Amino acid sequence: MLYNFIDLFAGIGGIRTAFEPYGNCVFSCEWDVKAQETYEANFGERPVGDIRGVNEREVPDHDILLAGFPCQPFSIAGVSKKKSLGREHGFLDETQGTLFFDIARIIKAKQPQAFLLENVKNLRSHDKGKTFNVIKKVLEEELGYTIYTEVINAKGLVPQNRERIYIVGFKKPLKFDFPEVPSKGPALSTILEDEVDDKYTLSDKLWSYLQAYKEKHAKKGNGFGFGLADVSSYSRTLSARYYKDGSEILIPQGPNKNPRRLTPRECARLQGFPDEFKIVVSNTAAYKQFGNSVAVPVVRLIADKMIQAIERNYVIRDSDYSLTLSDEKEVSYSV
Incomplete structure (x- = not known):
């Protein structure tokens, strides 16, 4: 089965390159003009520009959302202040003014089966962990996705010490395991x-x-x-x-x-x-x-595991929730 996916903060298409064996890209977005040139030369289409100007309702329906989004500081307003202004408090509202908000509003409008987000390892510790906690709350509690996160070092697949955090989400509470990456790779x-x-x-x-x-x-x-x-x-x-x-x-x-x-x-x-x-x-x-860019072979392995999870369609039940977590791995569930 082939899946439709969208490529946000697309850069030069590293994540798309990894996912192309599994389906078709139906929408891409990248603001940098030079990156757009490289993307167009390799994929035959020029990405839409600034994501902040994209109407989420006009984004094509898709099965999987992909985004290597920048980490911007989050300005988190207090609940009491929002209430005093007559505004409903919600985690999604807390991310306004950041580029993650644009991912969240597209997920909310289009409800893809799954998503893959990629960022620097330090996303977890940014602002003493507050940034990552807000992202998790948006994805789990506000948008209702089951998420899995892991920091993976690409050096077992490419000759480069490159640690990045990957966030995988599913609309259903599907069982998912990140790929095992070798500790030693090519020279x-x-x-x-x-x-x-x-x-x-x-x-x-x-x-x-x-x-x-x-x-x-x-x-x-x-x-x-x-x-x-x-x-x-x-x-x-x-x-x-x-x-x-x-x-x-x-x-x-x-x-x-x-x-x-x-x-x-x-x-x-x-x-x-x-x-x-x-x-x-x-x-x-x-x-x-x-x-x-991303390390393409790492994303390719994650893509394969994501497709396996979707097609296996194993839904986690309460009895399956007993897991041992390491410092380098965090698994979160939303039911």
Whole structure:
């Protein structure tokens, strides 16, 4: 069976890439113009712009909602203040002014069977946990979904230390298990290109600056500075700032040559994109886009587990609720 899904905060389509084997994307939304260019080159459609201008009633019906949403600070007004203004208090109302609110209003209007949300690991601890608690309350208590959350490190599937939180929700209280991801994965050397232009090699000036910067902070007892990668292992996390100097992931080139930064194609591979994925923007834009993307193989495994849960249709009963939770995993139920 094929499923219709929508792709919100779509970026360059990393989550869509993982879900395409299971259905059809019927709506996409991404505000960044350069990301729209990459998305259109690869999927043949240009996403709608700012989600805040999207009327939720006009979003096509869909089975699964996908969103790698930004984490914005939540301004949580008190119940008493809302009542004094004659406004009904509700968790959904508390998220107004944030981009999560736009996801919530679409879920409320369209009632998809399931959703997958992705964010940085620190979403759990943001504002002393208040942000995450509000998100959970909206999804469970106001929207009535059964949710499962887990922080997954992609380094067992791609050669990159990349921890992200994934929130999976179902309209029915379905049984769901996150995929088991290997603790050890491919080496960084497996994604490196055979021939790389010298323009990716750091200049003497930049390399000297980075070494002096690291030495200065080492004397202060902290670890700020460049990251010279071990190509037989995995890299640091690729970030959107990689375009600045590439300092967090530098590839050694021997004793007589300065290290180099990754090429955009190598960044694509580091995130698990296939080599057929088109890079049609400048290097600067490409570095930002891949740094902001998801690790595609992780999402592909989650997608497979979500589809299995939907098609198995095993509904959890009260007697099934006894679970042991670890620090890295949190399972929440709404019945």
